[in-house]
Amino acid sequence: MHFNQMYIADFKQSFVLLKPQIEAFKGCTEVNLFQDKANPAIFFTISKWENEEHLENYRHSALFKETWAVVKPNFVQRAEAWSLSLL
Template sequence: MLIRLVRLTLHPERVSDFLALFRASESHIRQQPGCRHLELWRDADQPHIYCTYSYWDDDTALDAYRRSALFGEVWPATKRLLAAPAQAFSSQRAG
């Protein structure tokens, strides 16, 4: 299992746009082959910073999503709302 965390620093005035985009696409992302879980987190101290937390079967499933038409729509729309480059991390359980 691959655990993916993506930290998104949004322009504060664009948070509501991001939330609308996420809500419109989250069920479609969850339906992608190999996606086992997806959550959205908000930073406790900086309310314009969000993280997506997802589980994927493996890096092949995540890469297939990144090549999908859905990602091709969602990611460019998300990038336009960012105040800083996204930070993404892929991890696996260590034990």
């Protein structure tokens, strides 16, 4: 996620509050936030889910929709997401 510089501090504060709620969501085993060292306006979240169904349930939840409604307008460019498999 690449944010407007003015939103960085707010996003970090929001994530601290949201992390326990996301991790409490059924099927979530871990969620972490990473900030790019070269460009502090770029962030990555990495979350681990028991299965794809739990992730999809989260993506359709009120928590996700409410959070996304606040976060999305602060993007400098479109966010990207990937689902990965550990090899």
